[in-house]
Amino acid sequence: MRLKKNVQEIGVSCLFILFAIIPILAPAIGEAFYVDVFARIMIWSIAAVGLNLVLGYGGMISFGHAAYIGLGGYTIAIFSFHEINNGFIQWPVALLISGLAALLFGALSLRTRGVYFIMITLAFAQMVYFLGVSADKYGSNDGLNIWNRSEFKIYGLDFSIDDNLTFYYLTFTILILIVFLVRRLVNSRFGMAIQGTRSNESRLEMLGVPTYVYKLTAFVISGVICGLAGILQANFERFVSPDMMDWPRSGELMFMVIMGGMGTLMGPVLGATAFLVLSEVLSSLTVHWHLIFGPLLIILVLYARGGLGGIIDRGQKDG
Amino acid sequence: MIGVKKMVSPLLRTRALNKSFGGIVATKDLSIEIFEGQICAVIGPNGAGKTTLVNLLSGNLRADSGDIIFEDDNVTGLSPSALCSRGIARSFQITSIFPEFSLLENVCFSVQASLGHSFHFWKDVRADERVINPAKEVLERIGLLSRANVLAGNLAHGEKRQLEIAMVLATRPKLLLLDEPMAGMGAEESRHLVTLLNELRSDYSMLLVEHDMDAVFALADKITVLVYGKSIAEGKPSEIKVNNAVLEAYLGSSES
Numbered sequence: 311m312r313l314k315k316n317v318q319e320i321g322v323s324c325l326f327i328l329f330a331i332i333p334i335l336a337p338a339i340g341e342a343f344y345v346d347v348f349a350r351i352m353i354w355s356i357a358a359v360g361l362n363l364v365l366g367y368g369g370m371i372s373f374g375h376a377a378y379i380g381l382g383g384y385t386i387a388i389f390s391f392h393e394i395n396n397g398f399i400q401w402p403v404a405l406l407i408s409g410l411a412a413l414l415f416g417a418l419s420l421r422t423r424g425v426y427f428i429m430i431t432l433a434f435a436q437m438v439y440f441l442g443v444s445a446d447k448y449g450s451n452d453g454l455n456i457w458n459r460s461e462f463k464i465y466g467l468d469f470s471i472d473d474n475l476t477f478y479y480l481t482f483t484i485l486i487l488i489v490f491l492v493r494r495l496v497n498s499r500f501g502m503a504i505q506g507t508r509s510n511e512s513r514l515e516m517l518g519v520p521t522y523v524y525k526l527t528a529f530v531i532s533g534v535i536c537g538l539a540g541i542l543q544a545n546f547e548r549f550v551s552p553d554m555m556d557w558p559r560s561g562e563l564m565f566m567v568i569m570g571g572m573g574t575l576m577g578p579v580l581g582a583t584a585f586l587v588l589s590e591v592l593s594s595l596t597v598h599w600h601l602i603f604g605p606l607l608i609i610l611v612l613y614a615r616g617g618l619g620g621i622i623d624r625g626q627k628d629g
Numbered sequence: 630m631i632g633v634k635k636m637v638s639p640l641l642r643t644r645a646l647n648k649s650f651g652g653i654v655a656t657k658d659l660s661i662e663i664f665e666g667q668i669c670a671v672i673g674p675n676g677a678g679k680t681t682l683v684n685l686l687s688g689n690l691r692a693d694s695g696d697i698i699f700e701d702d703n704v705t706g707l708s709p710s711a712l713c714s715r716g717i718a719r720s721f722q723i724t725s726i727f728p729e730f731s732l733l734e735n736v737c738f739s740v741q742a743s744l745g746h747s748f749h750f751w752k753d754v755r756a757d758e759r760v761i762n763p764a765k766e767v768l769e770r771i772g773l774l775s776r777a778n779v780l781a782g783n784l785a786h787g788e789k790r791q792l793e794i795a796m797v798l799a800t801r802p803k804l805l806l807l808d809e810p811m812a813g814m815g816a817e818e819s820r821h822l823v824t825l826l827n828e829l830r831s832d833y834s835m836l837l838v839e840h841d842m843d844a845v846f847a848l849a850d851k852i853t854v855l856v857y858g859k860s861i862a863e864g865k866p867s868e869i870k871v872n873n874a875v876l877e878a879y880l881g882s883s884e885s
Contacts, residue, residue: 499741499749499760506738509727516689516725517742517800518710524747 321619322489322576325583329482333475345478351586352481353542356488358566358578360535365564366572367496368528369508373428373560374415374435378408378533380555381438382540387454387550397460397471404541405534411438412533416526435560442552453551460545471545481542485579488535493575495531504528505573569610571619580618638701640665640834641686641717641804646695648681648858655681656692657858663804668826668835670845673855674878679838680722682855683808686836687719688712699804714743718802722809724789728782732773732792735781736764739799764799771795771825787818791825804834811841823847846870854878 329352336344357379364370385404394400415434419427448454459477462469471477495501503524506514511521544550553559562585570581588606592599610617639662648656655678663669671679684690686697688709697705704712709719727735737754740763741747754760768774771791776784781792790810797805810826811819823844826835830848839845845852845866852869854862856878862869869875 494751494753497753497755498751499747499754499757501750502734502737502741502754503747505730506727509729510725513725513727514738514742516709516721517739517796518713519738519742519747520710527748 321580325576325579326486329485333478345474347586347590349474349478349481349546350543351583352478352485353539353546354563354566354582354586355579356481356485356542357536357539357563358570358582359485359488359492360532360539361563362567362572362574362578363492363495363504363532363535364525364529365567366574366577367501367508368504368525370420370525370529371428371564372419372431372529372532373557373564374431374433375532375536375563376555376557376559377415377435377438378412378536379540379543379559379563380442380550380552381408381411382537383544383550383554384442384448384454384540386460386541386544387456388448390456390458391448391454395458395461396464397462398464400460401541405537408537408540409530409534412530412537413526416529416533420522420525420529432557432560435555436557439552439555439557442555449551451552453549453553456544456548456550459548460541477546481546484538484542488538489575489579492535496575500524500527508573565607565611567617569607569614569617571617574617574619577617577619584618639663640667641697641699641836643686644696644698646682646685646697647693648678648685648690649693654678654858656685659695659855659858659860661853661860661863663834663836665803665834666830667850668830668837668848670837670839670849670852671855672839672842672845672852676857677855678858679855680808681858683719683806683836683838686712687717687806689719710742713800713802716801716803717806718797718800718804719806720793720797720808720810722812724786724793726781726789726792726796728780730781731778732768732781732784732795733761733764733777735792736767736795736799737761739796740764740767743800763801767795767799770798770829787814787821790814790818790822794822794825798829798833802833804836805829806836806838808838809840810837811839811844814841819844 329348332348333345336342357375361372361375364372382404385407386400389395389400415431419430419434422430443451459471471480496505503514503519506519507521507525514521543554566581566585567578568581569584570579571577589599589603592603642662643660646656646659659682661669671682673679681690685692688707688711691706696703699715699717704715727738737760740760744759765774765777768777771794773788773791773795781789784792794810811822814822819841826848837845837848849866852864852866853860854869854875861878862872862875864872
């Protein structure tokens with residue numbers, strides 16, 4: 311048990327060290343565009359860590375988390391459209407909106423179980439998607455450009471994230487913070503309560519634990535984390551479109567979590583990294599890269615039970 | 630107060646409890662009493678309404694009529710969790726544990742539930758003495774402390790049943806409702822559990838529903854015999870053993 315934890319921690323450190331040195335490493339090997347790839351990896355990692363809270367730890371198969379990414383991103387874009395660029399206004403509002411949406415959608419979805427839960431979370435997310443499509447004022451299908459990234463101006467402070475390197479390290483810091491937060495969360499009494507619902511919900515209810523409120527709280531926290539990822543994504547790409555909250559995005563996010571290892575702390579980060587690096591490498595080899603990528607994902611899910619994190623754990627046990 | 634050991638009123642009593650499912654009467658005019666420190670066994674043939682009685686007392690079912698009085702309060706109709714916090718806890722006939730978690734964590738779930746809400750987001754449960762210490766105490770009491778870090782799913786059946794009881798004890802009950810704790814156990818495991826329950830009797834009152842007659846006669850202070858939801862006899866084990874009505878009803882027919 312102790313050993314397993316150590317291995318995970320070493321894995322975590324290695325990955326984070328890689329993230330930290332990419333802006334130096336990538337230009338050195340003449341592949342500077344990898345800085346952008348890794349910025350995206352970290353943003354998706356944040357979202358995957360958020361989804362993992364409900365999917366991995368709570369056993370709630372949400373097929374609609376792209377909605378919260380989208381809401382976070384669109385809030386930034388709409389503020390920017392109306393020339394309100396102050397991050398101290400944009401970010402809290404964006405987080406609030408994704409949290410409220412998660413509260414509303416979660417409150418209704420969590421009354422159902424199994425396939426119905428999957429379908430209803432998907433339905434809510436598609437509602438948000440079509441809201442984006444129908445918003446003519448905000449670009450509808452074509453999306454919306456963001457001319458200015460968030461500016462953090464308050465009194466004497468003036469912090470700009472226009473510079474890509476600054477942005478990269480901001481994202482890096484946020485990712486570490488989120489991983490740390492989730493780690494505290496899942497080991498707390500609250501975390502035990504949501505993990506207990508995954509394992510044996512009826513028993514927990516018999517013990518007098520109102521599982522619904524804990525699941526809903528986890529769902530909201532997860533939505534807010536995805537909202538944060540959306541904020542970062544919008545700022546990074548300087549662009550939002552309904553596509554970022556379409557259902558394939560929710561599916562990809564789920565894939566990252568499942569691939570990396572559900573219910574493990576670093577699994578989602580591993581999964582997001584593997585997913586995006588693989589698609590980057592394969593798409594540079596051939597235009598028909600989906601033909602290779604798809605089966606690869608299926609094989610991973612079928613044979614690497616517990617995901618990439620699981621493989622590492624097992625390798626450790628054998629060794 | 631000190632020195633006055635004799636309790637006048639029973640810890641739990643029911644008054645004319647009735648419950649039926651459609652046309653089937655599961656509990657009929659049942660009045661039982663459990664005094665503090667007693668182990669009361671409820672026996673009866675299949676379908677006699679034993680589990681229904683446990684469900685009524687634990688709040689999992691609501692009685693059609695009648696009252697349940699616990700510590701002089703009328704607790705009829707309270708929810709399982711409300712009853713649990715008052716000190717009535719039950720075990721289940723079918724083992725229901727958290728298989729992916731260690732024994733210690735399983736018991737922690739119970740302790741946590743008994744401590745009130747779980748909106749504690751920061752402190753590590755495994756370092757939270759308010760959760761861990763009571764959980765360890767219970768495991769020690771039940772003789773499973775050495776196995777605290779074993780995954781519950783990997784336990785033998787008998788040990789799972791023991792864990793089930795540990796989880797009940799961890800809610801700090803005054804009254805244990807044990808629904809066939811020996812179900813599916815081998816003779817050796819049963820004897821072990823009898824010993825264990827015997828050790829617990831000084832601290833807890835129990836209502837024991839059980840088919841294993843050796844266990845019942847070894848443990849019970851008082852036995853109630855149910856047939857079709859009705860109590861047909863009540864008394865000390867020695868009295869029940871020779872009661873003709875019981876022999877007839879329970880064993881199919883007496884030797885005539």
